[in-house]
Amino acid sequence: MPLPVFTGPFGPAQAERLLWRAGFGPRRGEELRLARKGLDGAVSWLTNPPAKDRLVGWHPVDGKGYRLSPTDKFGHDHLWWLDRMVRTSRPLVERMTLVWHDWFATSNDMVGSQRLMIRQNLLFRKIGLGSFPGLAMRVTVNPAMLVYLNGLNSPKEAPNENYGRELMELFTLGAGSGYSERDVREQARALTGWTADYKNGVGWVRFRYKQEHHDDAMKVVFGKAGPWNWKQAVRLCIQHPAHPSFFVKKLWSYFVPVPPDEATQAALEQLYRESGYQIRPVVAAILHHPLLYEGPRMAKPPVVYTAGLLRSLGDRIATEDWVWLDIMAGQLLFYPPNVSGWNDGRWLDTSTFRARWQLAGRALRKHAVHPERTKGVDVPRDPEKLVNRALEFWGSPPISDETRAALLAFAGKVMAAAVADDYRQKAFPVMALNGLRHLIAASPEMQTA
Amino acid sequence: MSAPRCYHCAEFTRATLFRRSVAEAGRGLPAIEAGMPLPAGTGLDRRAFVSRAAGLALTVYGASALRPAALDDGIARAAVSARGNRVLVSVFLPGGADALSVLAPVGDARYRRLRPNLAFKPGDGPVFREDGRLHWHPSLAPFAKLHKQGKLTVFPAIGYTHPDQSHFTSRHYWEVGALDARESVGWLGRYLDVVGDPDNAMQGLSLDGTLQPSLATGRVPVSTLASPADYGFESHHVWDVVHELMEDAIADLGALSRHPDPVLAQAAQTAAQSHSLHRQLGRLVGKDGKVNYHTKVEYPDNEFGRRLAGLAAMLDAGFPIRAVALSGPGDYDTHADQAGPLADGLKTVAETLAAFQRDLERRGLAGRVLTLVWTEFGRRAEQNASNGTDHGAAGAAFLLGTKARGRMVGEFAGLNRLDKDGNLRATVDFRAVYSSLLEQWFDVDAGRIVPDAKKMPRHSLVKA
Numbered sequence: 059m060p061l062p063v064f065t066g067p068f069g070p071a072q073a074e075r076l077l078w079r080a081g082f083g084p085r086r087g088e089e090l091r092l093a094r095k096g097l098d099g100a101v102s103w104l105t106n107p108p109a110k111d112r113l114v115g116w117h118p119v120d121g122k123g124y125r126l127s128p129t130d131k132f133g134h135d136h137l138w139w140l141d142r143m144v145r146t147s148r149p150l151v152e153r154m155t156l157v158w159h160d161w162f163a164t165s166n167d168m169v170g171s172q173r174l175m176i177r178q179n180l181l182f183r184k185i186g187l188g189s190f191p192g193l194a195m196r197v198t199v200n201p202a203m204l205v206y207l208n209g210l211n212s213p214k215e216a217p218n219e220n221y222g223r224e225l226m227e228l229f230t231l232g233a234g235s236g237y238s239e240r241d242v243r244e245q246a247r248a249l250t251g252w253t254a255d256y257k258n259g260v261g262w263v264r265f266r267y268k269q270e271h272h273d274d275a276m277k278v279v280f281g282k283a284g285p286w287n288w289k290q291a292v293r294l295c296i297q298h299p300a301h302p303s304f305f306v307k308k309l310w311s312y313f314v315p316v317p318p319d320e321a322t323q324a325a326l327e328q329l330y331r332e333s334g335y336q337i338r339p340v341v342a343a344i345l346h347h348p349l350l351y352e353g354p355r356m357a358k359p360p361v362v363y364t365a366g367l368l369r370s371l372g373d374r375i376a377t378e379d380w381v382w383l384d385i386m387a388g389q390l391l392f393y394p395p396n397v398s399g400w401n402d403g404r405w406l407d408t409s410t411f412r413a414r415w416q417l418a419g420r421a422l423r424k425h426a427v428h429p430e431r432t433k434g435v436d437v438p439r440d441p442e443k444l445v446n447r448a449l450e451f452w453g454s455p456p457i458s459d460e461t462r463a464a465l466l467a468f469a470g471k472v473m474a475a476a477v478a479d480d481y482r483q484k485a486f487p488v489m490a491l492n493g494l495r496h497l498i499a500a501s502p503e504m505q506t507a
Numbered sequence: 508m509s510a511p512r513c514y515h516c517a518e519f520t521r522a523t524l525f526r527r528s529v530a531e532a533g534r535g536l537p538a539i540e541a542g543m544p545l546p547a548g549t550g551l552d553r554r555a556f557v558s559r560a561a562g563l564a565l566t567v568y569g570a571s572a573l574r575p576a577a578l579d580d581g582i583a584r585a586a587v588s589a590r591g592n593r594v595l596v597s598v599f600l601p602g603g604a605d606a607l608s609v610l611a612p613v614g615d616a617r618y619r620r621l622r623p624n625l626a627f628k629p630g631d632g633p634v635f636r637e638d639g640r641l642h643w644h645p646s647l648a649p650f651a652k653l654h655k656q657g658k659l660t661v662f663p664a665i666g667y668t669h670p671d672q673s674h675f676t677s678r679h680y681w682e683v684g685a686l687d688a689r690e691s692v693g694w695l696g697r698y699l700d701v702v703g704d705p706d707n708a709m710q711g712l713s714l715d716g717t718l719q720p721s722l723a724t725g726r727v728p729v730s731t732l733a734s735p736a737d738y739g740f741e742s743h744h745v746w747d748v749v750h751e752l753m754e755d756a757i758a759d760l761g762a763l764s765r766h767p768d769p770v771l772a773q774a775a776q777t778a779a780q781s782h783s784l785h786r787q788l789g790r791l792v793g794k795d796g797k798v799n800y801h802t803k804v805e806y807p808d809n810e811f812g813r814r815l816a817g818l819a820a821m822l823d824a825g826f827p828i829r830a831v832a833l834s835g836p837g838d839y840d841t842h843a844d845q846a847g848p849l850a851d852g853l854k855t856v857a858e859t860l861a862a863f864q865r866d867l868e869r870r871g872l873a874g875r876v877l878t879l880v881w882t883e884f885g886r887r888a889e890q891n892a893s894n895g896t897d898h899g900a901a902g903a904a905f906l907l908g909t910k911a912r913g914r915m916v917g918e919f920a921g922l923n924r925l926d927k928d929g930n931l932r933a934t935v936d937f938r939a940v941y942s943s944l945l946e947q948w949f950d951v952d953a954g955r956i957v958p959d960a961k962k963m964p965r966h967s968l969v970k971a
Contacts, residue, residue, distance in 0.1 A: 315770065355770045406773055411781040412738060415757075419742055426744040458766075464759030471752050486749055493745045493753040502763050502774035 061325045064348040068097040071456055072351050078358065078507030079313050080104050080345055081149025083366030085114075086453055097346065105187065105342045107148035114145050118375035126375075129173040133381035135166070136391045139179065140384075141375045143365035150341070154186035155179060156361070157312050159391070160399035162197045162229060164206045166392045171202070171261045175392045178202040187338045190305060191296045194229060198292055199252060201265045207397065209252050210262070214273035217246035222291070224397055225249075230295040232304040237280065244277040245294075248286035296335060302327040306340065313344050315356045322347065355506040357405040360387035363414060367421040367499065370453055379420050386413035406505065418499035425451075426492045429485035437487045439476070441469035444487065448494035452504070461501050465494055568718050568729050581706025585827035588704075593948055594822065596878040597695065597721055597832040599681075600856065602840030603674065605896050606885035606903040606931060608849055609647065610663050610919065614640035617922040621889045625846060625896070637915040638663070646854035649861035650905065657913035658864065660906035660968060664917055665940065666933030670884060670900035670926075674840070678883040682720040684941050685958045694941055695830040696724035697956045698949060703727035703829070710829045714814040719832035732817075738785055758782040804866040807858045811836045815863040823870045839882060843893035856880070860907055868909065877908035877948055877969075881937070888925050900930035904940070906968060910948075916940075916966045939963040 066072070073092040077084045081104070084092070092100045118126055118141035120134070128138035139155075146152045159182060166175045178200050185193055197203050198221070204210045212218035222245030227233050251272030254265040267288075277286045279294050286294065295301060306326040310318055318326065326340055333339045344350065358366065364384055368375070384390060387410050394400055427435055438444050445465045449457065457465075469490050476486035498504060611627040612618045619626045627642060633651040635641035641663065643651045653659035667686060671677045680686050684694025692700070699711045704727060711722040711729030722729050740754050761779025766772040800820040806812035814833055822828060836859075837852020860878065867873040885902035901920075917935035926932050942953035942960040947969040953960035 354768045357770055357774065406777045408777065408781045408784050411777045412740070415740055415781075423743045426742075429744055429746065458763060460762035460766075461760065464756055464762055467759060468752055468756035472749050475748055475752075485746075489745045489747075489749040493742055493749060493756070496742045496745070497753065497756050497760065500757065500778065501760050502766075502771050502778065505774040505777075506770050 061329065061343050061346070062322060062348050063346045064097060064351045066348075066351065068100070069093050072097075073100060074455070075351060075507055076100060076104075076345065077149065078362070078366070079350060079356070080341075081153050082143045082146075082362050083358075083369055083507070084453065085369050086372060089453075101342055101345045104150040104345065105338055107151050111142075111151070112147040113142070114147060115372070116374040117141075121377045121379070123376075128176055133378055135172045135176060136381050136384065137375050137378065138176070139391050140361060140365055140380055143361065144368045144373075144375065151183060151186060154337075154341070155182040156359075157309075158182040158186050158193070158197075160312075160394060161308065162203065163394040163397050163399040164200075164202045165394050165396075166202075169202045169205045171205075172392070174202040174205065174262065179392075187341065188336065190335045190337050191293065193337070194225075194296065195289060195292050197229075198225065198249070198288055199265075199267075201254070201262065204252055204254070204265060205262055209249060210254050210265075212246065212250050212252065213271040214247070214250045217243075217250050217273065219243060219246040222246040222249050225292070226295060228398055230292075230304065231298055231300045232308075235300040235304060236298060241279055244279045244286075245291050247273045247275075247277050248279065248291040249288045251288065302330050306330060309337075309340060310344055313341075314347065314349050314353055316349065316353055318347075318349070322349075357402070357506050359400070359402060359405060360384050360389035360410070360414070360417075361391060363387070363505070364417055364421075367418060371421060371425065373421065373424070377420070380417075383413060383417045383420060386410070387417060388413070411500075414505065415496075415500050418496055422492070422495055422499065425495070427488045429488045429492075430481075432484055432488055435488065437491055439473060439487050441466055441473055444469045444473075444490055445494060448491055448498055451495050452498055455498075455503060457498070457501065457503050461503060465497060468497065469494060568723070568731070581704065582709050582827060585704050585707035585710065586825050588827075591875065592827075592829060594828055594876045595695070595830050595944065595948060596818070596876060597719070597830070598835045598856070598860070598878060598880045599678075599719070599721075599832070600835045600837065600839050600852070600880065600882040601678075602838050602882070603677075603884045603886055603898055604839035604853075604882040604902060605841060605845065605849060606664065606899075606901060607888060607896075608845075609644050609853065609903040610635055610641040610661070611644065612640050612919060612922060613642040615922045617888075621922065623890070624894050625890050635661070637661070638919055640921075641919055644850070644853050646850045647857045649857040653861060653864065653907065654913065658907060658909055658911060660911045660913055661915045662904040662906075662917055662935050662940065663915065663919040664885075664901040664931055664934045665881075665904045665937055666884065666901040667936050667938065668933075670930070670933070672884065672898040672900075672928075674883055674898075679720070681881060681883060681937055684721075684938060684956065687958070691723065692725045693719070693721035693723040694956060695721045695832065696729065698945060698951065699729065699830060700724050700726040701951060701955055702949070704827075707827050709826055712818075712828050712831050714818060714831060714833035719834070722830060722832050740781075740785060754782065754785065757785075802866055803869055804862055806862040806866070807855060809836055809855055809859065811855065812859045812862060815859060816866065819863060819866040819870060819872065822867075822872050822876065835880065841886070841895050842891065842897060843895040845895045864907060864909075873909040875910075877906060877911055877944070879940075879944070880905040880907065885931055888922055888929050888931055900926055900928070901933040904937070906940075906944075910970050912968055912970055916968070935966065936963055939966060940968070943968045 070089045070093045074084055074089040077089060077092065095103060118137055120126060126134045126138050128134045143152050164178060166172060169175055181196055181200060185196065207221040207224055208218040209221045219242050223242045225245065226237050231237060251267050251269065253268050253271055254262045257263050272287060274285050276283055279286055280298055282294065284290065306323060307317065326343060329343055330340050361384055364380055388405060389400060438447060445462065472486050472490040476482050613627055613629050629642065632643040632645040633648055635643055636655065650659055654661060667680065671680065676688060679688065682693050683690040695711060703710045708728040708730040710727065711724060713719040713722055713731040718731055740757060742750065742753060745753055757778055761775045763771055763775035764779060766775065800816045802816050802819060806816050818831060836855045838848060839852060841849050864873065867876050881904045882902045884899055886896035886899040888899065890896050920932050920934055924932060938957050938959050942957050942963050943965045945951050945953040945956055946965065
C-alpha cells in the first residue's frame with residue numbers, strides 16, 4: 059500500500075509548520091534554510107540526526123547567573139530540559155523525548171527523585187527513534203517507572219497490577235483492545251521480581267531483579283501459556299494483533315490533530331510491522347503526509363511555546379521564571395498530571411491564555427525599548443510600518459488578514475493619540491512597538507502551528 | 508516564585524513552593540516526598556467560573572456536573588435559604604509558630620535558660636491576664652486588647668498525642684481533623700458534606716487562590732476566590748493609554764473566532780474570552796489597581812487584609828458562605844534569626860484580624876462569625892545555635908469573635924514538664940476544639956465529622 063506524500067510546494071511556511079510539529083519552531087531564518095532542502099531532505103535531516111547533539115548558544119543559568127542543579131533544585135529539571143529544547147540541533151530527537159515522556163508518563167510527584175527522572179529522560183533521548191519494543195522493555199524496568207507504577211517490590215506473593223494494566227491500556231494496546239482482567243492479573247505475575255532499597259535521605263537505590271521474588275510458574279496471557287517473565291510480558295503485548303493499530307494511532311496524534319484515513323492507517327501499520335517495529339520510519343512517513351501540511355493547526359504545548367519564543371529570539375535560559383510560568387500555562391516537565399499524560403485538548407483557556415501572555419511578556423522583557431530613552435532608536439510613525447517592524451522582530455511569521463487588521467487598528471489608535479505633547483510624540487510609537495510585539499506573540503497564529 | 512528565605516528548613520520551603528505553584532496550575536496538590544500524606548482535596552476536579560452575580564472569579568472544586576449557568580443560580584438560591592447562617596473562618600499560620608514567643612513564659616525560671624538570646628523580658632509585651640507567668644508577644648498587643656474585651660479565646664498549648672514533627676504530616680492532621688495520613692477530606696469539608704448544598708459553590712470558600720485542604724469536600728462543591736486584581740495583562744514598557752489600547756486589542760485578536768480551522772478559532776475565542784473576563788473583573792478594581800470593597804474600617808495595607816475586607820463585604824452582601832479558610836501572612840518556620848520575621852508576621856496577623864473584627868462589628872455581622880487561628884505545631888523549648896527554634900509539639904491557637912467565650916482554654920503546663928524531646932506538652936487536643944465548635948457553633952453532631960469526637964472532651968467555646 060502506498061503512503062500518501064505531500065506533493066505541494068515545500069516553502070518556508072511548510073518548513074515552519076514542520077519545525078513546530080517535529081521540534082520547537084525555527085531559529086531566526088531556520089525555516090528558509092530547511093525549505094531549501096525540500097520535503098525529503100528536511101524530513102531526512104530531522105529523522106537521521108547525528109549521534110551527538112550540538113547545543114547552540116550559551117549554557118543555561120538561574121536568575122542569579124549560576125549553573126543549574128537539575129537533579130537537586132526544584133524546577134531546575136524543567137529548566138534543564140527546556141534549555142535542551144531551545145539549543146538543540148536535533149529538534150526531532152528532543153520532540154520525541156517529549157512524546158515519550160507523555161506516552162510513558164511518569165511523574166516526579168510520585169517518584170520523588172529528579173535524578174531518577176532525568177535518567178529516564180536520557181533513555182528517551184537516546185533510543186526514542188529506535189525500536190519500540192526495545193523502548194518499551196527499557197521503560198518497563200526503568201527505575202523511575204518501577205517506582206511510579208509499583209513495579210518495585212511486587213513480589214510473587216503479592217503481585218501489583220498497576221504496571222501490567224497500564225502497559226496494555228496506555229502503552230501498547232489501548233483500553234478494551236483484546237485483553238481481559240485475567241490478562242492483567244497474569245501480566246502482573248509475569249512482571250514480578252524487581253526490587254530496590256530505600257535509603258533515607260537518598261531515596262530508591264540498587265534497583266535489581268531478584269529471581270526468588272519472581273513468579274516462575276505458568277501463566278496464560280492472551281491465551282498463550284508459558285512461564286512468562288517481564289521481557290516476555292512486553293513482547294506478548296507488542297505481538298498482540300491490536301498493537302500496531304494502537305501504536306500508529308497514538309504516534310500520529312502527536313503530529314496531526316485529525317485521525318488518519320483508513321488507507322493511511324493500514325499503510326502505516328504495515329510499515330511498522332515490516333520495519334520490525336521501528337519508530338523512525340513511521341515518524342518519517344507521518345512527517346511526509348499531506349495532512350500534516352494541509353490539515354488543521356495544533357495548539358502549541360506550553361513548553362513548545364516557551365522554547366519557541368526563546369529559539370526565535372536567540373535567547374538563553376537565564377531565569378527561573380519559566381518554571382512557574384509554564385506551571386501556570388499547564389505544563390511542568392517531569393510532572394504530567396497522571397499516567398495518561400497531558401490532555402492536549404486543554405492547552406487553551408482563559409487562565410492558560412493569561413499565562414501565555416505572561417510567558418511572552420517575560421521573553422520580551424529584555425528586548426522592550428524604554429519609552430523615554432529613545433535616543434538613537436529609529437521607530438517608524440506610520441502604523442503600517444510599525445506593524446511590519448514588529449512582525450520582523452518575530453521573523454515575519456505568516457499572519458491572517460484579520461489579525462493584521464487588529465494590529466493595524468491598535469497601531470493606528472496609538473499614533474492618533476501620539477500628539478499634543480513631546481512625551482506622547484516620542485514615547486507612544488515606542489510603546490506601540492513594544493505592545494505590537496506582545497500582541498503578535500499572543501495571536502492565534504503564534505499560539506498554534 | 509519568590510526566593511526561599513534562608514531560615515526555612517528545606518522540607519518547608521520545597522513543600523510551600525510546590526504547593527503554591529502546583530495549585531496555581533490547577534493540577535491539584537501533590538505529595539512532596541514519598542510517604543508524606545497527600546493533602547486533602549488532591550485530584551478534585553477544578554473549573555473556573557466568573558460569577559456574574561458576585562462579579563468574582565471563582566474556581567470551583569468538586570463540581571464536575573455543575574454548568575456555568577447553574578453556578579449563579581445555586582449561589583442565588585442558597586443566599587435566600589442560608590441568610591444569617593453562622594460562619595467559621597480558619598486562619599493557618601504556616602511553618603509552626605513559636606508558642607513560647609506568642610505567649611512568652613517570662614515568669615518561668617527555666618525560660619531564660621532555654622532561650623538565652625530569644626527570651627522576652629518583663630515589660631516587653633502586655634501581661635496575659637489569666638496566667639501572670641505569660642506575657643504576650645509585643646506584636647500581639649491587639650490580641651491582648653481583644654482578650655481583655657472578652658472576644659478572644661486563648662489556647663496556650665494545643666496539639667495532640669504523639670505529635671508528629673513533619674510540617675506536612677502535622678498540618679495534614681489538623682486539616683483533616685484526624686491523626687490519619689490517608690484521610691483525603693478536610694474537617695470543614697466534611698462539615699459541608701453533612702449540611703451543605705450540592706449547588707452552592709460558595710459555602711466553602713478558600714480566600715488565597717489555592718484550595719485550602721481543610722475545605723476539601725467529598726460531596727458538595729467549594730471554591731477558591733482569586734482577587735479580581737490578579738487577572739491583568741501587563742506589558743513591559745507599555746504605559747498609560749497605550750496599555751489600555753493594547754488590552755482592547757486583545758479582544759480584536761478574537762477576530763478569527765469563526766475561522767474554519769477549529770484550533771485557530773479556539774485560540775482566537777480564548778483571547779476574546781480572556782479579554783471579557785478581564786473587563787468584568789476590572790469593574791471591581793480601582794484606578795490604583797486595588798479592589799474596592801467599600802469598607803469603613805481601615806485595614807493594614809496587605810494582601811491578608813484585602814482578603815478579609817473582601818470577605819466582610821461578601822458576608823454583608825449576603826453571600827451564602829459557611830466556612831472560609833486562608834493562610835495568614837508571615838513564615839513561622841523560624842529555624843534561624845527568628846526574632847524579626849516572627850515579630851513582623853505576628854504584628855500583621857494581629858492588626859489585620861483586629862481590623863476584621865471591627866469591620867464585622869460595624870457591619871452588624873460580628874454575631875455570626877468566629878475565626879480560628881492555628882498553626883501545625885509549636886517550636887522546641889530550647890533555642891538552637893542560630894538564634895532560632897526547631898520543630899516542637901504543642902502550639903498556640905486562638906478563637907476570635909464577639910460570640911467567642913474569650914477565656915483561656917487549657918493551661919500553660921510550664922517548662923518543667925516538657926516531653927521527652929524537650930517540647931511543650933499539649934493541654935488541649937485540637938480535635939476536642941473542632942468537636943466543641945461543631946456542636947456549639949454549628950449545632951451539628953461532631954461524631955459525624957470528627958472521627959475521634961466520642962473520645963474527646965468538650966470545651967465551652969461559644970457564648971450563649
